[in-house]
Amino acid sequence: MGRPPCCDKVGVKKGPWTPEEDIILVSYIQEHGPGNWRSVPTNTELVLLTGLYSLLTGFTHWFSGLLRCSKSCRLRWTNYLRPGIKRGNFTDHEEKMIVHLQALLGNRWAAIASYLPQRTDNDIKNYWNTHLKKKLSKLNSGPDGQKQDGFLSSQPKGQWERRLQTDIHMAKQALCEALSLDKPTQLPDSKPSNSSYHPFTKPYQASSTYASSADNIARLLENWKKNSSPKSAQTNSETTQNSSNNNLGATGSSSSEGAQSATTPDQAFDSLLSFNSSTSESVSVDETANLTPETSLFQDESKSNMETQVPLQLIEKWLFDDGTTQGQDDLINMPLEDNAVFF
DNA sequence: AAGTAAACCAACCGCAGCGTT
DNA sequence: CAACGCTGCGGTTGGTTTACT
Known part of the structure; x- marks a missing residue:
């Protein structure tokens, strides 16, 4: 029996992530912690309905949830949105x-x-x-x-x-x-x-580290608002990169260390x-x-x-x-x- | 200024490993 | 013990940006 695909190929969005999607994903992880990626695309709807309603009032189109496969979500988180990531020049x-x-x-x-x-x-x-x-x-x-x-x-x-x-x-x-x-x-x-990390076996507790993700959301939202013109998708990479760098400022002191040293x-x-x-x-x-x-x-x-x-x-x-x-x-x-x- | 090549990097794909049933 | 489901990993691709002619 062949292994089923990780997600339905039909209706799954591919390509670069938009700031909106980043916010949705970060919000979900903020709520549940990383892991259980399989449930992210479906659960993001709930997150939006509960956690971010006030924040996102006015952006009703977001309530459709993430149309991304679990793999894509995990990758986006681990490679881009995760707090503490240093980007830019390697020392x-x-x-x-x-x-x-x-x-x-x-x-x-x-x-x-x-x-x-x-x-x-x-x-x-x-x-x-x-x-x-x-x-x-x-x-x-x-x-x-x-x-x-x-x-x-x-x-x-x-x-x-x-x-x-x-x-x-x-x-x-x-x-x-x-x-x-x-x-x-x-x-x-x-x-x-x-492999021993199971965010759902123990209740996930938001730590101060994740506050940086909250900042992340705020910045993403800010950038999204700024770039909500038709070109917003184009500036995705820039805005999210900036937010990641800013994010580092909240978590550590070395965000600029790479470029400087x-x-x-x-x-x-x-x-x-x-x-x-x-x-x-x-x-x-x-x-x-x-x-x-x-x-x-x-x-x-x-x-x-x-x-x-x-x-x-x-x-x-x-x-x-x-x-x-x-x-x-x-x-x-x-x-x-x-x-x-x-x- | 326009066209082309090279460089960069985010994201995708498929496989492997591990845990669960 | 085997089948299944999920996650993680490494290779690769393709779009975008930058450098060069």
């Missing part, structure tokens, strides 16, 4: 992280994104495909291309790499479980990729592969301060007594280093091909 440090993690994990963008909580896997994937891959291939074909054989030419596909992935996941999971007594509910702004692409990339930062500049204060609970767990994890997993500690140390460079040097000096020795 030097982020580039380094992506390059190294890609070398370690391959094209596992979700896994890589878990180390860059403010970036979405789609964003990272796009950035890799449009920027980093070209840069690296250019360097590879260049005169000193041999410098980075350890990265692209040695895509880790061996056992150690799978083991690493598994170990990270298991350690993460174990730590989450261990801490679950203190933190019974996962904060909603962390990506709900964790990014050096020129060439400068940034010069140090991309050498990766022997002599100072702690590669980890900005903001990035450290804005770690999600998930990454904070990783910090704790790296400090836990897991002495047997030296490579993991090195990775974690490097990724979330609080200033010392020992972890970075150790990691960089560790040849990827020889990591199996640790396992």
